[in-house]
Ligand code: UDP
């Protein structure tokens with residue numbers, strides 16, 4: 001069995017979607033291994049999200065792609081935009097309580113990403129959590145100088161899952 005981490009982000013908690021979101025995972029055969037509600041400060045959020053050049057550029061690239069899909073152009077470089085997105089992400093993630101959950105199951109990391117859907121809710125297919133509960137878009141969010149409200153974080157790969165589970169849960173809290 002594999003473990004992965006999800007976080008219901010402040011928008012998901014504010015909208016009262018914690019139960020509905022977790023049910024999606026349980027329905028798919030994943031089980032809750034550990035869970036807690038907490039309010040992260042900016043320092044904690046800063047330590048949680050990567051801060052390397054590659055990751056910041058990846059954030060910028062998602063915006064170029066979102067603009068390209070609508071025949072628009074990003075007004076600043078991917079690097080500059082990526083840095084802004086990361087800053088908005090710190091502000092947003094620290095803006096309210098979140099729920100962190102370790103989910104366990106067969107091929108859990110990929111299974112969860114599939115159920116969550118892609119970063120841009122406006123591009124997520126119906127049936128995914130991001131596709132069913134939001135129509136927000138990366139492009140609109142960028143224009144409004146904020147992150148996209150996409151409800152949920154999910155570890156992207158084995159290394160990320162291992163690091164992120166450890167970030168939220170001590171050995172005693174894990175089973
Ligand atoms: N994000 C954003 N605009 C972007 C890229 C990312 O608002 O162009 C935010 C969004 O909230 C996302 C988070 O930054 O969930 C982390 O980005 P990542 O690319 O890791 O997306 P995820 O893994 O959550 O799909």
Ligand code: MG
Nearest residue numbers: 153154155156
């Ligand atoms: Mg990610």
